[in-house]
Amino acid sequence: MADIVERLTRAARRPSDAQLAAALIAVLAAMLAWLLLAGEPSEGAPAAGGEQSLTIARRPFTANLAFAGSIVPGDAIGVTAPFDGSVTAIGFTYGDRVEAGQMIVELDPGELMQTRNDAESAYLKAAQSAQEMANWTDGPEVSRARRAATSAALELNAAERDFRETKRLLDRGLVPRNEYDGAAQRLKTQRMAVASANEELQSTLRRGQGANRRVAALTLDSARAQLARLDGQLRRAVVRAPEAGVIVRPPAIQADGITSGVHVGARVSRGQMIGSIARDGGLAVAFKLDEGDVNQLEVDQPVVVTGPGFQGTALTGKIVSIAGEAVAAAGNSGKASFTATALLDPLKPEQAALVRIGMSAAVIVTTYNNPDAIVVPPLAVQGAAPAATVLVRPPGGGEPRAVPVRIGRVTPEGVEIVAGLKPGDEVIWTPPAPAAAPPA
Numbered sequence: 001m002a003d004i005v006e007r008l009t010r011a012a013r014r015p016s017d018a019q020l021a022a023a024l025i026a027v028l029a030a031m032l033a034w035l036l037l038a039g040e041p042s043e044g045a046p047a048a049g050g051e052q053s054l055t056i057a058r059r060p061f062t063a064n065l066a067f068a069g070s071i072v073p074g075d076a077i078g079v080t081a082p083f084d085g086s087v088t089a090i091g092f093t094y095g096d097r098v099e100a101g102q103m104i105v106e107l108d109p110g111e112l113m114q115t116r117n118d119a120e121s122a123y124l125k126a127a128q129s130a131q132e133m134a135n136w137t138d139g140p141e142v143s144r145a146r147r148a149a150t151s152a153a154l155e156l157n158a159a160e161r162d163f164r165e166t167k168r169l170l171d172r173g174l175v176p177r178n179e180y181d182g183a184a185q186r187l188k189t190q191r192m193a194v195a196s197a198n199e200e201l202q203s204t205l206r207r208g209q210g211a212n213r214r215v216a217a218l219t220l221d222s223a224r225a226q227l228a229r230l231d232g233q234l235r236r237a238v239v240r241a242p243e244a245g246v247i248v249r250p251p252a253i254q255a256d257g258i259t260s261g262v263h264v265g266a267r268v269s270r271g272q273m274i275g276s277i278a279r280d281g282g283l284a285v286a287f288k289l290d291e292g293d294v295n296q297l298e299v300d301q302p303v304v305v306t307g308p309g310f311q312g313t314a315l316t317g318k319i320v321s322i323a324g325e326a327v328a329a330a331g332n333s334g335k336a337s338f339t340a341t342a343l344l345d346p347l348k349p350e351q352a353a354l355v356r357i358g359m360s361a362a363v364i365v366t367t368y369n370n371p372d373a374i375v376v377p378p379l380a381v382q383g384a385a386p387a388a389t390v391l392v393r394p395p396g397g398g399e400p401r402a403v404p405v406r407i408g409r410v411t412p413e414g415v416e417i418v419a420g421l422k423p424g425d426e427v428i429w430t431p432p433a434p435a436a437a438p439p440a
Contacts, residue, residue, distance in 0.1 A: 075282025136208025
């Protein structure tokens with residue numbers, strides 16, 4: 001029994017909030033209904049303070065956790081700045097409904113235009129280089145190298161003729177030896193010049209092939225893509241709503257949790273969030289939970305959401321995300337907290353008219369559901385797990401006996417028994433006597 005009371009006490013110590021009042025009242029009402037309807041007390045059962053009994057019957061059993069949160073955009077589209085610039089015009093107010101194609105903001109394209117002109121200059125140079133590579137074999141450098149090689153070959157032919165003529169004259173004794181040696185040297189030099197010119201021609205031809213041609217093509221592709229990207233950004237200087245919905249402020253990213261949005265004259269950076277457009281029918285609720293509860297929640301668990309502004313309307317949904325990283329602890333509590341989000345089911349028109357983004361909400365998460373459970377009141381359990389017992393009266397009457405049981409989930413509504421009891425067993429217990437009133 002002490003173990004059960006301790007577990008219930010820990011649950012009661014969870015930080016409360018005024019927004020959870022409705023949820024707590026509902027839990028208390030469920031407890032009262034269970035005590036009245038879950039089983040028939042034995043005939044002649046004494047009044048409060050005496051022995052009480054319950055005939056076991058299987059019934060649904062759920063475990064819930066309650067949290068405080070707020071309504072946020074669920075299915076939302078982010079509106080971002082396409083480039084760096086100053087805001088020159090604004091066509092919306094945060095919280096208003098916008099239509100698809102409506103002007104959100106207009107940005108000054110001056111700086112982007114200068115960047116775009118530089119990109120066009122780089123593109124033209126890259127296109128010229130790529131064209132030169134494509135026509136390299138007929139280009140001026142190859143033509144110049146080819147002419148040099150041809151000229152060297154012609155001069156070599158002339159040097160060979162001069163050498164042969166000089167040798168013939170030398171053999172006849174008509175020219176001195178030194179003239180022959182000079183002709184031989186000129187022939188040798190010209191042969192070297194031809195070899196050098198041919199090497200230069202081949203080197204020039206290779207410059208228009210392989211890696212150089214590939215580099216020119218890649219440079220052109222990059223310059224073309226950069227120019228196209230900047231042209232696309234310029235076309236989006238007037239930022240328009242991609243879809244209809246309610247535009248809200250972007251999530252706060254400053255340390256103090258405040259975001260001021262945008263205004264005329266404000267400077268925005270490329271990719272900066274201007275706002276989020278919540279699609280029609282797409283709402284969610286965000287709430288925080290402490291580290292003691294985070295492992296009890298799972299994605300797709302059902303939730304029921306109420307709030308002081310809902311006029312008694314209860315909304316349903318399911319958890320879609322649970323943060324994997326804790327947020328900074330508030331004050332000196334030292335406890336880590338996590339953020340979870342539940343997506344609400346599509347709202348009916350009359351419900352949508354009541355719910356607004358930013359409204360406070362109480363969130364009840366069903367963490368466990370057993371449609372065919374055996375449940376006893378917390379006071380019926382004696383001892384602590386794994387040695388917990390309950391008193392069971394034999395079918396034919398007689399002295400009650402302590403039956404070992406295995407405990408499942410524990411809630412203020414009751415204790416789930418997963419082993420040890422069966423339908424038809426009569427469980428008995430004696431509530432503690434009420435405390436005596438102090439003397440007047």
